[in-house]
Amino acid sequence: MSRPGADMTGLDGLLARVAETIGTPSYVYVTDAIERRLAELRAHLGPWFAFSYAMKCNPNPELLRWLSGRVDLLDVSSIGEFRLARSAGWAARLASFTGPGKQDFEIDEAIASELGELVVESYREAQIADRMAQRRGRVQDILIRLSPAVVPKGFGDHMAGRPSPFGLDVESSSDDLRRIASLPRLRIVGLHIYSGTQSLKPDAICDNYRIFIECFRSTCELLDLTPEKLVFGSGLGIPYHAGDSGLDLAAVALGIGADLDDLKNDPRFRGTQLILELGRYLVGEAGYFLTRVVSIKESRGTRIGVCDGGMNNHLPASGHFGMVIRRNYQMHRVGGGDGEEKIDLSGPLCTSIDRLATGILLPRLEEGDVVAVHTSGAYGLTASPIHFISHAAPREVMIEGMQMRDVTRQWYLGGGEAEQLLRKENPAA
Numbered sequence: 214m215s216r217p218g219a220d221m222t223g224l225d226g227l228l229a230r231v232a233e234t235i236g237t238p239s240y241v242y243v244t245d246a247i248e249r250r251l252a253e254l255r256a257h258l259g260p261w262f263a264f265s266y267a268m269k270c271n272p273n274p275e276l277l278r279w280l281s282g283r284v285d286l287l288d289v290s291s292i293g294e295f296r297l298a299r300s301a302g303w304a305a306r307l308a309s310f311t312g313p314g315k316q317d318f319e320i321d322e323a324i325a326s327e328l329g330e331l332v333v334e335s336y337r338e339a340q341i342a343d344r345m346a347q348r349r350g351r352v353q354d355i356l357i358r359l360s361p362a363v364v365p366k367g368f369g370d371h372m373a374g375r376p377s378p379f380g381l382d383v384e385s386s387s388d389d390l391r392r393i394a395s396l397p398r399l400r401i402v403g404l405h406i407y408s409g410t411q412s413l414k415p416d417a418i419c420d421n422y423r424i425f426i427e428c429f430r431s432t433c434e435l436l437d438l439t440p441e442k443l444v445f446g447s448g449l450g451i452p453y454h455a456g457d458s459g460l461d462l463a464a465v466a467l468g469i470g471a472d473l474d475d476l477k478n479d480p481r482f483r484g485t486q487l488i489l490e491l492g493r494y495l496v497g498e499a500g501y502f503l504t505r506v507v508s509i510k511e512s513r514g515t516r517i518g519v520c521d522g523g524m525n526n527h528l529p530a531s532g533h534f535g536m537v538i539r540r541n542y543q544m545h546r547v548g549g550g551d552g553e554e555k556i557d558l559s560g561p562l563c564t565s566i567d568r569l570a571t572g573i574l575l576p577r578l579e580e581g582d583v584v585a586v587h588t589s590g591a592y593g594l595t596a597s598p599i600h601f602i603s604h605a606a607p608r609e610v611m612i613e614g615m616q617m618r619d620v621t622r623q624w625y626l627g628g629g630e631a632e633q634l635l636r637k638e639n640p641a642a
């Protein structure tokens with residue numbers, strides 16, 4: 214609830230209005246912030262790259278609809294995501310399909326629906342795709358996913374250089390590459406690497422892209438491939454915690470520009486479209502999670518605010534999504550306030566791991582106050598165990614300019630129609 218005398222103009226005023234009119238817990242996505250981020254990406258990296266949105270980070274259908282036409286391409290990782298994207302207006306040919314556990318029916322439906330590229334993660338998967346393409350009378354475009362042997366220091370979250378379910382281990386890939394290339398119903402249009410994320414260090418990001426370039430060059434040589442596409446899993450990170458500074462995109466461009474120019478000047482890659490595939494960097498900072506303090510408790514010298522949404526709505530903020538050590542997300546009290554006081558924030562679940570903040574400094578919170586958790590636009594709702602303890606699902610709201618729109622996904626509210634969209638069977642079969 215807003216405080217008397219608080220500045221209710223601007224973003225904070227809109228967040229307060231969402232909390233009052235639509236309610237809490239809720240996610241808010243601010244499209245102006247995404248627009249700005251896209252403009253920065255295009256200004257700094259646009260000379261080399263097209264951009265692909267990895268929708269796993271936020272598959273809200275209205276957000277997807279908004280992104281269609283603004284972002285060049287889409288990465289989906291299940292047939293459910295593919296169906297969602299199409300029903301949100303994305304053309305199938307703009308989508309690529311990654312994921313290490315694709316099932317036959319997913320591959321079949323994607324091929325039958327004229328998916329852009331299947332990102333093949335193994336020879337086994339390639340064989341299935343080849344069979345499905347044969348059955349459908351099609352030749353399917355594929356990207357081969359490579360798993361590099363190394364990732365530079367600076368990627369907290371990475372999957373390279375150790376046993377990995379993703380893609381072909383680059384150092385031992387030659388037999389599988391040749392076998393994939395021999396499959397008659399698949400056309401290799403390029404290569405794909407996504408080996409780490411959440412780096413805030415331009416040098417590490419550039420070193421990582423140099424590793425990609427090396428892998429791309431050697432693989433193209435081996436296959437004698439002139440690729441149409443090379444996908445770089447971006448690795449671009451966002452500042453989640455106090456003390457993190459935002460990534461310097463200009464430094465990334467400066468650090469890697471010459472290598473990308475070299476690549477583009479090589480006759481083999483002159484016609485190649487380079488694609489930066491990213492999720493959090495595009496939408497993460499444009500999202501807020503609003504939760505209301507239901508009760509305040511003083512316990513053994515610690516002030517605790519129990520909120521109406523916690524780990525069930527926002528798993529990453531509770532520290533259980535790929536973090537070794539839980540650190541507080543940045544947050545503020547909606548409506549502002551004077552002074553600061555230490556408080557722990559927990560969610561409504563009957564488990565001690567349902568924690569949103571430990572010893573965070575915020576203006577004094579009282580029952581009914583609303584807290585806005587920052588950097589919540591990616592891996593928020595979609596990555597959270599919303600059914601645990603059967604609380605109502607959070608709302609989702611898009612703010613475009615000064616307009617707010619309830620864009621809550623129906624199936625979180627028990628809607629049968631959306632549930633059907635994700636049914637196992639191919640509805641077109």
Ligand SMILES: Cc1ncc(COP(=O)(O)O)c(C=O)c1O
Pocket residue numbers: 267269270288311407410411446447448449490491492493494591
């Ligand atoms: C294949 C692939 N591409 C892109 C992404 C997006 O990553 P991020 O949101 O960290 O940019 C992911 C995330 O897991 C991924 O698996």
